[in-house]
Amino acid sequence: MEKLKGLVPEALKQQIGESTPNNLFSAASSLLDFFHNLPPFHQIVGDLTDPERALCKKNKQAALEAKIKGNECFAKGEYPNAVQFYSQALRSAPMHGDDMAMDPVATLYVNRASAFYKMGLLVECVRDTTRALSISPEYAKAWFRRGKANASLGDYEDSVRDLSISIKLEKSMGGKRQIQIEMETILDQSKEMSGSQQQSNERYLDMNDEPCETKLQCVSTETKGRGMVSQTDTLEASLIHKEDPYAVIILKHCRETHCHFCFCELPVDAVPCLSCSIPLYCSDLCQVKAGARKVLNAPRSVAVHADLSDDLLKYISDVVSVSNFDSCLKDYTEHSHECNGVHWPLILPAEIVLAGRVLVKYIEQQRRTSLTYNLQRIWDLSHNYSQLHPESKLESHIYSIILLHCLQHSYGSELPLSGKTISQVVILLAQIRINSMSIVHMKSFDLIGSKNPCPEFSVYMDASTTDIEQVKVGQAVYSVGSLFNHSCQPNINAYFISRTVYIRATEFVAAGSHFELSYGPQVGQSDCKDRQQLLEDRYSFRCQCRGCSQLNLSDLLLNAYRCVKPDCFGIVMDNDVIKYEKQKLRSCLGAPMMHSSHLNQGGELKSFNLTKVAFMLENFHQCQPGYCLNCNSVKDLEASRATISIAELCFQRLQGADASNNISPDLLSDGLRSIDLLRKTFHPYNKRIAKMEDTVAQAFCLAGDLQEALDHCKKSIEILEVLYDPNHIAIGNELLKLASIQLSLGDCTAAESIARVVAIFSRYYGSHANLIFPHLQFLKKEVGRLH
Ligand SMILES: C[S@@+](CC[C@H](N)C(=O)[O-])C[C@H]1O[C@@H](n2cnc3c(N)ncnc32)[C@H](O)[C@@H]1O
Numbered sequence: 001m002e003k004l005k006g007l008v009p010e011a012l013k014q015q016i017g018e019s020t021p022n023n024l025f026s027a028a029s030s031l032l033d034f035f036h037n038l039p040p041f042h043q044i045v046g047d048l049t050d051p052e053r054a055l056c057k058k059n060k061q062a063a064l065e066a067k068i069k070g071n072e073c074f075a076k077g078e079y080p081n082a083v084q085f086y087s088q089a090l091r092s093a094p095m096h097g098d099d100m101a102m103d104p105v106a107t108l109y110v111n112r113a114s115a116f117y118k119m120g121l122l123v124e125c126v127r128d129t130t131r132a133l134s135i136s137p138e139y140a141k142a143w144f145r146r147g148k149a150n151a152s153l154g155d156y157e158d159s160v161r162d163l164s165i166s167i168k169l170e171k172s173m174g175g176k177r178q179i180q181i182e183m184e185t186i187l188d189q190s191k192e193m194s195g196s197q198q199q200s201n202e203r204y205l206d207m208n209d210e211p212c213e214t215k216l217q218c219v220s221t222e223t224k225g226r227g228m229v230s231q232t233d234t235l236e237a238s239l240i241h242k243e244d245p246y247a248v249i250i251l252k253h254c255r256e257t258h259c260h261f262c263f264c265e266l267p268v269d270a271v272p273c274l275s276c277s278i279p280l281y282c283s284d285l286c287q288v289k290a291g292a293r294k295v296l297n298a299p300r301s302v303a304v305h306a307d308l309s310d311d312l313l314k315y316i317s318d319v320v321s322v323s324n325f326d327s328c329l330k331d332y333t334e335h336s337h338e339c340n341g342v343h344w345p346l347i348l349p350a351e352i353v354l355a356g357r358v359l360v361k362y363i364e365q366q367r368r369t370s371l372t373y374n375l376q377r378i379w380d381l382s383h384n385y386s387q388l389h390p391e392s393k394l395e396s397h398i399y400s401i402i403l404l405h406c407l408q409h410s411y412g413s414e415l416p417l418s419g420k421t422i423s424q425v426v427i428l429l430a431q432i433r434i435n436s437m438s439i440v441h442m443k444s445f446d447l448i449g450s451k452n453p454c455p456e457f458s459v460y461m462d463a464s465t466t467d468i469e470q471v472k473v474g475q476a477v478y479s480v481g482s483l484f485n486h487s488c489q490p491n492i493n494a495y496f497i498s499r500t501v502y503i504r505a506t507e508f509v510a511a512g513s514h515f516e517l518s519y520g521p522q523v524g525q526s527d528c529k530d531r532q533q534l535l536e537d538r539y540s541f542r543c544q545c546r547g548c549s550q551l552n553l554s555d556l557l558l559n560a561y562r563c564v565k566p567d568c569f570g571i572v573m574d575n576d577v578i579k580y581e582k583q584k585l586r587s588c589l590g591a592p593m594m595h596s597s598h599l600n601q602g603g604e605l606k607s608f609n610l611t612k613v614a615f616m617l618e619n620f621h622q623c624q625p626g627y628c629l630n631c632n633s634v635k636d637l638e639a640s641r642a643t644i645s646i647a648e649l650c651f652q653r654l655q656g657a658d659a660s661n662n663i664s665p666d667l668l669s670d671g672l673r674s675i676d677l678l679r680k681t682f683h684p685y686n687k688r689i690a691k692m693e694d695t696v697a698q699a700f701c702l703a704g705d706l707q708e709a710l711d712h713c714k715k716s717i718e719i720l721e722v723l724y725d726p727n728h729i730a731i732g733n734e735l736l737k738l739a740s741i742q743l744s745l746g747d748c749t750a751a752e753s754i755a756r757v758v759a760i761f762s763r764y765y766g767s768h769a770n771l772i773f774p775h776l777q778f779l780k781k782e783v784g785r786l787h
Pocket residue numbers: 223224225226227381382434435482483484485486487539540541542543544545
């Protein structure tokens with residue numbers, strides 16, 4: 001990209017930089033003409049699309065080498081290593097397609113199944129043998145291994161059938177005898193059937209979802225364009241919207257760890273694409289739904305064996321057939337066009353590949369309906385092309401030309417390379433930029449294939465204050481979901497199960513009111529300046545939400561200093577904060593708003609009066625940086641900043657030590673001294689004190705002093721309860737840490753904390769709270785034991 005950008009003449013760069021959606025066409029055509037005659041451009045797109053040079057193509061030799069290593073590990077009894085090598089081999093191994101009995105992919109699945117069997121992973125073993133059989137149905141060893149695993153799982157009926165087929169297909173007499181002995185043992189053991197070989201994401205498909213009862217209406221607003229309004233009164237925690245993405249892509253850093261279709265963490269028996277070496281899937285179902293199994297779109301049949309009964313022939317067909325996935329294949333499969341021996345989907349940025357998926361899906365849909373199509377009509381979604389930096393515009397133009405080049409192989413006639421199509425793709429990229437959502441999963445949320453239902457529980461029992469970690473796994477565009485506007489004080493919460501977005505009201509929303517979610521920043525998390533900057537940088541709009549247009553206590557306190565008078569709790573602000581708060585008043589949409597402060601009626605904030613703050617802000621002379629808004633004393637902010645930087649250094653050291661689990665007593669006393677410094681300098685409700693308290697709590701946890709950890713954790717929560725709504729999810733997360741420490745101390749008040757966590761999580765995740773946070777159940781059980 002940098003190379004190509006550097007070759008574009010300045011005049012053309014300027015034309016593109018100054019282009020608007022209305023005159024894009026000529027800029028796009030000029031760049032296309034320029035690239036047509038530019039050898040380095042042809043070399044780059046040639047590299048991206050030449051099947052001979054594709055990094056993602058199957059590699060027989062690499063597969064063989066990995067298989068040999070797997071066999072060596074297996075022979076030495078190193079089964080987990082053997083699994084790793086067989087998995088690696090499966091990724092590179094090409095399918096034969098002709099010699100079905102001995103297909104190398106089928107052999108690798110059976111080898112991996114044998115390692116799983118040795119490790120006691122029986123369900124994985126059955127799944128891998130089934131995969132082998134769907135490729136090579138006459139593979140006697142696969143039936144035998146499947147039969148043994150089924151017997152160990154207690155599924156004797158299937159086991160006997162598997163072994164009966166195996167014995168018929170086995171050619172050697174010795175082999176037949178071994179199977180016979182095995183079958184007799186199993187028949188002896190035969191008892192009630194149990195165990196399930198259901199794929200875990202089939203459980204997910206059956207998940208009983210609550211319906212969305214709220215009727216949504218899209219309406220135009222003066223300040224934010226279109227937005228979503230509730231047609232009826234909506235109760236707190238109600239599900240208001242649920243949607244699958246129009247198009248979606250996994251993020252690069254998750255490619256090796258998460259399923260490329262459903263984004264859940266990969267199980268040990270992950271399956272690769274059958275045609276290229278890039279994507280990995282958690283199950284056959286995801287593999288099929290993504291379009292990564294097209295080689296096997298017709299079920300294979302077993303050559304005629306006159307002596308196989310009708311029952312066994314039907315059983316074989318049930319086991320090896322992929323037809324039970326047929327219903328999933330009605331829609332376009334998103335990986336199909338990326339799998340033609342080219343490697344551009346591996347190299348280009350995720351959002352460009354996502355644009356490719358949008359284009360292809362649209363074309364496929366139009367093909368089915370035989371409608372003539374117009375790329376401009378893919379979506380009627382907003383975009384920010386005009387506001388883009390000239391450099392970003394140039395990049396969008398270059399990527400659009402490259403993407404269209406790459407798609408030429410499959411969709412040439414439908415996606416001609418012209419100024420018109422390039423302009424349309426440029427706008428599509430700007431739409432994706434504004435409207436796409438990051439798919440975020442909770443780290444502990446492992447719906448598919450999790451052996452331990454509570455992977456983090458041991459951490460909690462060690463009373464570590466581990467955060468609930470969120471992982472961005474994908475980027476997706478939702479057609480309706482894109483119409484929800486942003487608010488820094490949202491009244492809905494969006495979360496993801498697999499790739500489906502769920503949107504839930506987090507408070508009562510009266511009919512006719514707007515539903516607004518947070519695109520990232522929120523009141524309580526950052527002040528108005530930081531929120532506005534983030535939204536402008538990322539989405540090119542100036543936020544007009546109530547949090548950014550009405551005074552609220554959180555924005556005033558979050559970065560405030562303490563008054564020089566020890567008993568005064570008035571707010572002292574920095575220049576930046578004053579500037580933004582004054583702007584709010586200038587564009588004030590209503591009365592200054594009170595938020596949370598009433599909770600502190602008996603505490604430091606009892607004398608706090610937002611109307612007075614509003615008055616002082618309006619009167620510039622009375623509101624200067626460093627002045628106390630309560631008593632007008634003056635604070636030296638320069639000196640305060642110097643003090644803070646000393647405390648911040650300790651904060652960083654402590655964070656590093658927390659991460660490496662290396663806490664010394666000196667570091668702990670430095671931490672306590674830093675908290676003292678921060679408390680003398682900052683307002684008691686400054687967010688940085690809360691963060692420091694939290695870090696120190698974590699450090700005490702690691703050092704084994706749970707009582708100190710508990711005290712600091714509580715102090716952190718006290719501050720956050722003023723900055724956020726006390727029922728905000730951020731408080732829920734902190735309470736979860738508090739509860740885990742209380743539990744470890746055998747403190748019965750853990751029950752109260754957990755009850756609050758449950759109430760908050762239910763508000764944000766409704767009936768999905770337990771699914772998304774499986775450890776909640778365990779905490780509840782542990783609390784029960786305390787009583
Ligand atoms: C994902 S779209 C939401 C739907 C959009 N309003 C529409 O008409 O298509 C995001 C765009 O909506 C507008 N928007 C959303 N929230 C806003 C807010 N709080 N203040 C101002 N504009 C907002 C901005 O133009 C932003 O780029």
